[in-house]
Amino acid sequence: MTSSQPLALPGYAHVYSGKVRDLYAPLDDSGAPRADQLLLVASDRMSAYDFVLDTPIPDKGKVLTQLSLWWFERLTDLVPNHVVSTDVPAAVEGRAVLVRRLEMLPVECVARAYLTGGGLVEYRADGHVSGVALPEGLLDGSRLPEPVFTPSTKAPVGEHDQPMPYADVEAAVGASLADRVRGLTTAILARGNEIAAERGILIADTKVEFGLDGDDVVLADEVLTPDSSRFWPADLWEPGHAQPSYDKQYVRDWLTSPASGWDRSSGEAPPDLPADVVEQTRAKYVEAYERLTGRTFS
Ligand SMILES: N#Cc1c(N)ncnc1-c1cnn(CCN2CCOCC2)c1
Numbered sequence: 001m002t003s004s005q006p007l008a009l010p011g012y013a014h015v016y017s018g019k020v021r022d023l024y025a026p027l028d029d030s031g032a033p034r035a036d037q038l039l040l041v042a043s044d045r046m047s048a049y050d051f052v053l054d055t056p057i058p059d060k061g062k063v064l065t066q067l068s069l070w071w072f073e074r075l076t077d078l079v080p081n082h083v084v085s086t087d088v089p090a091a092v093e094g095r096a097v098l099v100r101r102l103e104m105l106p107v108e109c110v111a112r113a114y115l116t117g118g119g120l121v122e123y124r125a126d127g128h129v130s131g132v133a134l135p136e137g138l139l140d141g142s143r144l145p146e147p148v149f150t151p152s153t154k155a156p157v158g159e160h161d162q163p164m165p166y167a168d169v170e171a172a173v174g175a176s177l178a179d180r181v182r183g184l185t186t187a188i189l190a191r192g193n194e195i196a197a198e199r200g201i202l203i204a205d206t207k208v209e210f211g212l213d214g215d216d217v218v219l220a221d222e223v224l225t226p227d228s229s230r231f232w233p234a235d236l237w238e239p240g241h242a243q244p245s246y247d248k249q250y251v252r253d254w255l256t257s258p259a260s261g262w263d264r265s266s267g268e269a270p271p272d273l274p275a276d277v278v279e280q281t282r283a284k285y286v287e288a289y290e291r292l293t294g295r296t297f298s
Pocket of ligand 1: 211
């Protein structure tokens with residue numbers, strides 16, 4: 001059985017469903033939603049080309065949850081995190097985390113270690129990304145001298161996050177907190193790449209979210225997963241063109257091949273994925289987890 005739709009979880013109230021994850025509130029003894037905790041559940045849903053695909057990828061939710069927990073453990077010297085427990089309902093075992101409910105900051109904290117996507121578009125326009133001047137002559141996939149903070153807004157589901165000028169981040173959370181999350185976001189990506197590069201994976205960019213617990217800045221959401229980050233196979237890295245995605249390339253290649261019969265420009269939803277593409281994609285998620293953690297996925 002795969003997990004592509006939000007479940008009804010006895011003892012929990014469903015709070016929110018995003019593209020690939022669902023949020024629940026534990027109920028207290030009176031049956032009211034607790035105000036201090038949330039249950040973050042990762043589904044097997046996969047998104048591609050801004051669509052949530054109809055075909056789930058078995059174990060994707062489990063693999064990414066376990067990877068995120070592994071990263072949280074390796075970032076505690078930089079920043080505390082929101083994890084409370086992995087003691088979760090059996091129906092979501094392995095793909096759910098009980099977390100502290102935080103006052104979430106209204107900023108998607110993105111850092112880029114390599115130039116591609118929206119950052120490349122900005123750079124080609126004026127040599128800057130998020131207001132930071134970059135060296136001349138950079139190509140699609142070029143490594144940046146150091147990770148750059150490129151925050152964005154938190155767009156409603158179905159809309160695109162928009163680049164957020166740093167001044168707007170300061171206006172939203174204050175100069176001190178803006179500086180703190182900028183430093184943390186770039187440090188998390190740098191740490192991620194230190195570890196991932198030894199294991200044959202480049203993390204081109206990543207999105208993290210922070211919340212406040214009182215005055216404490218706490219790392220929330222998921223961290224350094226293929227859903228929150230661009231994972232590239234290091235041995236295929238070659239600046240000058242779009243890099244192959246570690247986890248999404250099989251899906252992208254099939255969807256854009258004649259075999260799918262799908263026209264990306266049509267605006268129509270993509271078709272179901274064939275079994276071999278599903279299995280190859282599942283295998284890439286498992287491979288990324290096992291290479292990074294040194295653990296065997298079970
Ligand atoms: N992680 C985490 C976390 C946390 N530790 N504490 C509080 N909130 C969140 C959280 C998780 N996802 N979102 C975005 C979804 N929101 C849901 C409500 O509606 C607006 C969108 C917030």
